[in-house]
Amino acid sequence: MVQSLPSYLQPDKRYRLQFGSILPGISARSPTFQSGRREVIVRQIIAPLLAVLVCVGLAGHASALDVKAAVLRIDYPRLLPISRYDLRPDDLGFAGAMLADEDNGTTGTFLGHTYETQQIAVPPEEADAALEQILADGIRLIVVMAEGRDLLRLTDRAAQDDALILNATAPEASLRSEECRASLLHIAPSNLMLADAIAQFSVWKKWDEWFLVSGSNFADTSLADAYRRAARKFGLKIVEERVFADTGGSRRTDSGHVLVQRQLPTFTQGAKRHDVLIAADGTDYFARYLPYHLSLPRPVMGSAGLRPVTFHAAHEAWGTSQYQSRFEALSGRYAHAEDYNVWLALRVIGEAVTRASTVDAQAIRDYALSDAFELAAFKGQKVTFRDWNGQMRQPILLYDGMITVSVSPQEGFLHQVSPLDTLGLDRPETECTSFN
Amino acid sequence: MKTLIATSLLALLAASPSLANKAFVSNERGNTITVVDTDTWEVIQEFDGGNRPRGITLSPDGSKLYVCASDDNLVRVFDTETYRELESLPSGPDPELFVIDPTGRHLYIANEDDNLVTVTDTETRTVLAEVPVGVEPEGMAISPDAKWVVNTSETTNMAHFISTEDYKIYHNVLVDQRPRYAQYTDDGTRLFVSAEIGGTVSVMDIAPDGTPTLVEKISFEVPGVLPEWLQPVGIKITSDGSRIFVALGPANRVAVIDGETLEVLDYIIVGQRVWQLDFTPDEAFLLTTNGNSNDITIIDVAAEKAIKSVQVGQQPWGVVVTPN
The missing domain is CATH 3.40.50.2300 (Response regulator)
Known part of the structure; x- marks a missing residue:
């Protein structure tokens, strides 16, 4: 479980939406642009090196x-x-x-x-x-x-x-x-990047209240952890959580939809008011059944419905x-x-x-x-x-099973190094020391 | 009455020998070609351009319009007066961009799917050669002396220099990620290659024998615009070489670069996702295709200012202006 987040991860500090960002009014002296300048300098150093490389190639000595x-x-x-x-x-x-x-x-x-x-x-x-x-x-x-x-x-x-x-x-x-x-x-x-990609889209949609349904296997619970962390990171609220236990057996049966259609509305009944159901099913045993079978007419995101994918x-x-x-x-x-x-x-x-x-x-x-x-x-x-x-x-693609619906990071999520670093573990959060 | 109108029209035409030029814009999503009068900046026609029209160019005399109909896997040819389709040319699969040689005889076409540059004879309508190049060929340029054709490959990240004598590659120059477009200066001493994802324009000096040397990479920086969105694509250079204009894609700007110092002087705000450019023949105006705002922006070249935008079809991709 992720403990309460340090201040730099609090919503409305670093990850808040800044729709004015593309306008010239926002300061160009932010660290983002300083970093941009550094890159330019690096390129200028590399260019001659590249030229040398190319010349060597042209001379046939590579x-x-x-x-x-x-x-x-x-x-x-x-x-x-x-x-x-x-x-x-x-x-x-x-x-x-x-x-x-x-x-x-x-x-x-x-x-x-x-x-x-x-x-x-x-x-x-x-x-x-x-x-x-x-x-x-x-x-x-x-x-x-x-x-x-x-x-x-x-x-x-x-x-x-x-x-x-x-x-x-x-x-x-x-x-x-x-x-x-x-x-x-x-x-x-990482799971964290995928969950953050969904959370940013949720913020964009103003779907602020999540009903989290997770599986009971390790892959499911670690995915659920990622969604809990993403909700905290981007100021979303998990209003209810339920576990859909994996009782084993095969995942589909002939005309099994009849039973699914009766079970899932009951399973999701009575949940507190929510905008969207987030499914955390890392082992693919139940999430695919969720869309259209919920007790309330709500969209599903995560392991079914709108899914965060790399491709x-x-x-x-x-x-x-x-x-x-x-x-x-x-x-x-x-x-x-x-x-x-x-x-x-x-x-x-x-x-x-x-x-x-x-x-x-x-x-x-x-x-x-x-x-x-x-x-x-x-x-x-x-x-x-x-x-x-x-x-x-x-970037992470948000995919409905047919087309790319959206791509995260969403517009307006800014970061001093790269907007891509709004997805997943950032430098100050990682406990990794092997790269120091 | 009809005769009268026809006669008056003829008289009108005869009275104005300097006919207005036409800009042809390929609309990738709309599957149409929009025709814009470059005097009045009014849309005078929109006609069917085949499936997914992208690259667009003219025969040297301006009579024929060539359009890469990418999803039809061929190049469609239209009459620039009647807008009637005249014929189609074999192009190889998924043609995207091409250049025509100064005689109008040869089209050099980048086939993105096949890692080939196809050379097509526009008169016999046959394929003369297929040149294997890097992965995802896209940008095409021809040297002013027509001895070299340059192709850029978007995944290999090189500019390939193909001799037009034997269709063999003699030089390969690594550039930054996803090179989209290549353009020689009119005197042939320099070549510019844009790298969309790398965010740079590579500058090469070209020796008299055509040998390129990478001399500089131009970077871009716009306050308030994320560096990731500074994605150079189309390039046009004034005939005296003093100004280089670079379309910056989703940054919605065209960069103005000093041809001598290679410094970026200014950024002109245009429509959304600007990709390709073309001058009017007198170089008074530069036209930009803005794919996400469905318009073209007209830039006053001397003033280096955008003066007008004209709505065209859906997702404009390429633009070409008829010669005088």
Whole structure:
């Protein structure tokens, strides 16, 4: 549980809506713009370096670099999802890796760089052996798709061989705080970022009173924690909380909707007056059933209804249509968020290799965390890393299952470093010390 | 009566040899082309432009309008007098931007989906060459001597220099994230490349043999505007090279840059999400397409001030003005 927030997180201090921000009247002497100036200076220093790099390339003296990476995916025994649309394809994540190898490889042809990414899927009990093999093969750049505790164990083992791990799926806040690791970068957004994205939209809509319904598994309760924290951070009120207990069994049955239609109105009956129901279901066993089955006619956000996601296959803005076309041509299916995360992880590596001309894992990490790093990722602004806990800063899409409804951070949420830092753990909040 | 009107019109036309120029605006969402009279700034026509019209250009004599109909996977060609569709050209999939060579014979088209630049012969209507470039090709520029075509690739983040003699790439220059547009100066000694997500414009000196050298990156800063929204896209340069205008996307401004010092002198407030630009032939006015306010802004180039906005179709993308 999150304790009462320190003063800098109190609503109406740092995170208040400032709609006047785009008007010239707001002071340009705010720290935000000082930071902007610093970036300009840094760029001016980098430009000559780049020119040198380019000249070297033009003269044909650029050293050939072969970039070898791996994607290690742990396949946990799981029940089938509620919706067939959420079935996990066999090449989940791997298709993103293939696209990244193509994209990086195309750029590489102009620089003499090649990219090759191994794809390994294993059950949990074989994960450690798989990592040993990857390391024995000399690979030091590893994208991991695993639950938090496995991710940490693998990261600690890989660190002994100076390998860099990129987290493509685990959302737990602790991995970005007290359990952070210097050799672990997070491509996947944290639960806190996702919850904050929803909370900002809620503020924008003036849906200030939340009815929080959470599941009973660890993934559900940690997600519920994130929503409680988000509500406090942005001055929203949770007027009622209920737990929808996971009693096991399969998630859907033939004509099971009949029972659902009777149970859920009863379950949600009598809740205090609220604007919206927030669902915290990290294990996908009940939230999908909530919309239209509530006792009161209220929208659902969180794990169902309007969901915060890093990516979805209908996203088109900012040139994403091209990403979708390339992905679909290559894989024969729609992209999942996991595919995008793996692609993005390998694009981070590709960008670092292109700009810093190195394949050394430590050097790639250092470049990714430096002020020089920036990457276009089909989200309308560059993505960068938080150098205090290794989390990638990125906008979060709010998705209704068909289209992008909105994108957070919402307009008017300001921050002295980047509006993206209004999502998730900010520098003063993290307990991470490995990056100091 | 009809004859009388026709005769009077003919007389009127004959009496005014300096006909007004026309600005053609592609409306990405509206699937139309808006025609604006550059004397009166009135909309004189709006016609069907195919599905998702984006890049737009003219034959050197101004008689033919070429439109990248992105969702039709072809380039549509229209008569600039009658607005009738004349023909279509093969373009490769999802054409977005193109340049035409000074003879009007060759179109160089960026195909975003296929990592290709397609060279199309406008007379035989055939594809002459496909040049593999970086990921998501977009910006296209041609050197004044027509020896080089420059393509920018949005995910590879390079400017690729393609020789028009053998369609091979001879130089690749890394620029900042998501390069959208490239523009040579009229004397061919400099090339400017905008990076939308990087927020910069890269400046390259071009040697007599066409070899580029990256010399500077121009950054932007506007009080009260988040740095993230300073997203340079379209670039136009006065023929004497003294002023460079850069459209800054969601910052809703056009930057004015000194061609000598490369310093940003001013920011002109225009409509919302400004992307592409074009001059009138006398360079008295600069037109901007504002995708989120469905209008174009007219900038007085000498005064460096916005003087007027004209409502066009839905989500204007590109603009081109007929020559004299």
